[in-house]
Structures are given as C-alpha cells and as structure tokens.
Amino acid sequence: MTMQTHFMTPSHRPVLHPAREIAEEREEPMARVLVVDDSAVDREIVGGLLKKAGDFEVTHAPDGAAALKSIEESLPDAIVTDLLMPNVDGYALVEAVKEEYPSVPVILMTGKGSEGVAVRALQHGAASYVPKACLAEDLIPTVQRVIAASHEDRTHTRLMHHMQGCELEFTLVNDLRLIHSAVSLFQQMLRCLPLGDEIERLRVMIAVEEALKNAYFHGNFEIGAEDPRPVREEYMRLAIERTYQSPYSDRRIHVTARVDREQAVFRVTDGGPGFDWKRLTATGALAEQDEAARRGVSLMRSIMDEVRYNDAGNEVTLVKRAIHPSGEDDGFDDEDDD
Missing domain, CATH: 3.40.50.2300 (Response regulator)
Structure with a gap:
C-alpha cells in the first residue's frame, strides 16, 4: 500500500542561520x-x-x-x-x-x-x-x-526495509536546515528500494541534496547567476541578505519524493527564473562559475539513472532504479548492510 502525505511549511519568514550545520547540535x-x-x-x-x-x-x-x-x-x-x-x-x-x-x-x-x-x-x-x-x-x-x-540516525531502518512505497510532497521556505531534514527523511525512505549497499543510498542522497541546494542558492536566491563564483562565506552572506529581500524572499522550493520497490523519483522545483541547462551539459570550455555548476550536474548524472530538466530550467527530476542482485527481486538481502 502506498502512503501519500503532503506537508507545507509555515508561510511566515523564519529566523535563518544558514551557516549553522545540524551536526553542531550534537556532541559526537x-x-x-x-x-x-x-x-x-x-x-x-x-x-x-x-x-x-x-x-x-x-x-x-x-x-x-x-x-x-x-x-x-x-x-x-x-x-x-x-x-x-x-x-x-x-x-x-x-x-x-x-x-x-x-x-x-x-x-x-x-x-x-x-x-x-x-x-x-x-x-x-x-x-x-x-x-x-x-x-x-x-x-x-x-x-x-x-x-x-x-551517520544518519537509523532508528527505523529495519521497518523501512519493509515499506512498499511512499510519496511525500513539501513546499519549503528558504532554510538550509529544512533541506538537511528533508535529505535525512528521504534517505530513510530509500531503504525500501534495493540499492545493494549503504554507500549507494548515500550517493543518491548526495545527488538529491545537490539538486536542493542548487534550487536554494542558484534558483531562489540567484547566487552565481550574475556574480563571479563566490567563496562559501560569500554564498552564505548573500543567502542571508536575500532571505529578506523581494523577490527572493517570496520564493519556495517544491519537492516531491516518490519511492517504491522499483525506483525512486525526486522532483525539485524552485521559484527562480531558471538556467540554460543545455549549455552546461554540452562539451567545451565554460566560465569559472559555470564550471562549478557543470560539476554539480555531472555529479547528479553520474549517480542517478535519469536527470531531466524542464524547458525553463527551474525544475529537475532525478530517477534512481532498483539494483536487484542476480536471482533476487525483493531487495531484502541488503537489510543487514547497516
């Protein structure tokens, strides 16, 4: 049985600390x-x-x-x-x-x-x-x-291996902490999809996180589109600054995740003007800031089975199909790979 759940984050503007990593909240x-x-x-x-x-x-x-x-x-x-x-x-x-x-x-x-x-x-x-x-x-x-x-928490790991399917939809305000939380949740959902080992699940989540952060930085906040490639601190400074500036502050990230025993499909849509993704996937030299974007696209395409953009370039769909061991079709063989 497939579960469908829809969430929407509060519409009011949050107090943001984009540079704060979730890991800082735990002593490890x-x-x-x-x-x-x-x-x-x-x-x-x-x-x-x-x-x-x-x-x-x-x-x-x-x-x-x-x-x-x-x-x-x-x-x-x-x-x-x-x-x-x-x-x-x-x-x-x-x-x-x-x-x-x-x-x-x-x-x-x-x-x-x-x-x-x-x-x-x-x-x-x-x-x-x-x-x-x-x-x-x-x-x-x-x-x-x-x-x-x-190192994500695996409290419900064994249960998630027996899930047959799940579809979640989020509308996120521009908050990196929400992106981290979404990635953690999606990683747990992926346990029902046979992928062979834990590293493959990790790789899929790295690709999904890349898509979400592209929507955050380059889509909604348009960082890097008109600027030279800034250092990380400059990315964060611009993100904080534009959090409270129109039109950036009014934009949202829409995410749909659909996972079952055969494949995982993630669709990420931002509220920005989009970008020329065909230019990044073509061969040839690019400007420095575009080379950085090309690396992100290459990373996603090397991990996922499909990476598709809409014509506007503000929506990407990532598809990862099940990896079935020879002679197996239920995926439970990797339940103990944790």
Missing part, C-alpha cells in the same frame, strides 16, 4: 579521515585544511596500497584520495573499498582535466569529488556532508 567524537595522495605536499595541505576545521582526526597514506593496509588496521569514517597515484590509483581504490568496506565513503580529489575520470569513478561507487583548485573552499563542506549523511 571527531570523525576519522584518511587522506591518500602520493604528493607529500598535497597530503599536508589537505590534512591541514581538515585539522583546521577542528572536526577531524586525520591519517595519511602515500598511495592506494598503503591506504588499504591502513583501512584494514583502523576503519576511517571517510577517505579523501587523489586519482593519479602509483601502485593502486584512486580509481582502483574506490573499487577496492566498495568491495571490501562498503560502509566507508570515498571522496576524490581531481586535477584540472581529470573531471571525466572522476565521473567514471563516481559511476563505480565514489561518494563525491572535489577539484584540487577548489580544495580551500569546497573540501570541508563536502567531507562534512558525506560523513553526516553516512
């Missing part, structure tokens, strides 16, 4: 991150960024082979790895971790011109990726997002 031990790179300088740079954030315990490995040995000795919460390395490279490391340690998410670091390889690795199990040119701005939020999603 420091997350352990393994940094893998054959360059000692790059290992120190990445490790330094993580340590400066104050949320991570960092260990290092010079290549994939050493990383696998380190993982065997002590399981990390996440792995941040370079792609091009001797012995076992980042691509092989992604496959090995997915096979041997399916609960550990892998985040790739890519050099200029290696985005195509990163997309291939995403298609084979990596959780996310960050260009090395953007490490200072994007590394910490990416690692935080991936680890937070992998």
Whole structure:
C-alpha cells in the first residue's frame, strides 16, 4: 500500500542561520579521515585544511596500497584520495573499498582535466569529488556532508526495509536546515528500494541534496547567476541578505519524493527564473562559475539513472532504479548492510 502525505511549511519568514550545520547540535567524537595522495605536499595541505576545521582526526597514506593496509588496521569514517597515484590509483581504490568496506565513503580529489575520470569513478561507487583548485573552499563542506549523511540516525531502518512505497510532497521556505531534514527523511525512505549497499543510498542522497541546494542558492536566491563564483562565506552572506529581500524572499522550493520497490523519483522545483541547462551539459570550455555548476550536474548524472530538466530550467527530476542482485527481486538481502 502506498502512503501519500503532503506537508507545507509555515508561510511566515523564519529566523535563518544558514551557516549553522545540524551536526553542531550534537556532541559526537571527531570523525576519522584518511587522506591518500602520493604528493607529500598535497597530503599536508589537505590534512591541514581538515585539522583546521577542528572536526577531524586525520591519517595519511602515500598511495592506494598503503591506504588499504591502513583501512584494514583502523576503519576511517571517510577517505579523501587523489586519482593519479602509483601502485593502486584512486580509481582502483574506490573499487577496492566498495568491495571490501562498503560502509566507508570515498571522496576524490581531481586535477584540472581529470573531471571525466572522476565521473567514471563516481559511476563505480565514489561518494563525491572535489577539484584540487577548489580544495580551500569546497573540501570541508563536502567531507562534512558525506560523513553526516553516512551517520544518519537509523532508528527505523529495519521497518523501512519493509515499506512498499511512499510519496511525500513539501513546499519549503528558504532554510538550509529544512533541506538537511528533508535529505535525512528521504534517505530513510530509500531503504525500501534495493540499492545493494549503504554507500549507494548515500550517493543518491548526495545527488538529491545537490539538486536542493542548487534550487536554494542558484534558483531562489540567484547566487552565481550574475556574480563571479563566490567563496562559501560569500554564498552564505548573500543567502542571508536575500532571505529578506523581494523577490527572493517570496520564493519556495517544491519537492516531491516518490519511492517504491522499483525506483525512486525526486522532483525539485524552485521559484527562480531558471538556467540554460543545455549549455552546461554540452562539451567545451565554460566560465569559472559555470564550471562549478557543470560539476554539480555531472555529479547528479553520474549517480542517478535519469536527470531531466524542464524547458525553463527551474525544475529537475532525478530517477534512481532498483539494483536487484542476480536471482533476487525483493531487495531484502541488503537489510543487514547497516
């Protein structure tokens, strides 16, 4: 039996603190991150960024082979790895971790011109990726997002595996906390969809969160459309500022999530003017701010089975189909992958 539930958030403007992460409200031990790179300088740079954030315990490995040995000795919460390395490279490391340690998410670091390889690795199990040119701005939020999603509360996990279908519809005011809450709820809903392992559910939620944050920043608030690509702090400053400015403050994010035993369909619509998505999916060089948007679109397309935009470019539909093990069709075999 399919359950249909419709929610609408209050229409009054909330007091917003977009920069506040939900994780700050809980006291948790420091997350352990393994940094893998054959360059000692790059290992120190990445490790330094993580340590400066104050949320991570960092260990290092010079290549994939050493990383696998380190993982065997002590399981990390996440792995941040370079792609091009001797012995076992980042691509092989992604496959090995997915096979041997399916609960550990892998985040790739890519050099200029290696985005195509990163997309291939995403298609084979990596959780996310960050260009090395953007490490200072994007590394910490990416690692935080991936680890937070992998640590979501699983109180109702077993029950959700037996759900046959569910459809939810939300109209959200512009509040990042609501986006985080929606992503957490959708991740639980996904447990009725056979996806093989927990990391695949995590990857789907990263794609959905990307769509929701695009609707928030680029759609409703139009950040990045007319501005050079701002740093994270500037994104947040503009978001707070435009929360109380018309027409931005009047816009909403409409989200529909429909999940059953065969597929999950997420539709995200913002109140902005839309964008030229065809330009981002075409080949060729783009301006810096457009390259960032292209990475987001590439990430979603590499994880989901379908990514469709409406003509206006202010609505995206993401589809993920069930992954049935050979000879199985009910998906209960992955109930204990938590």
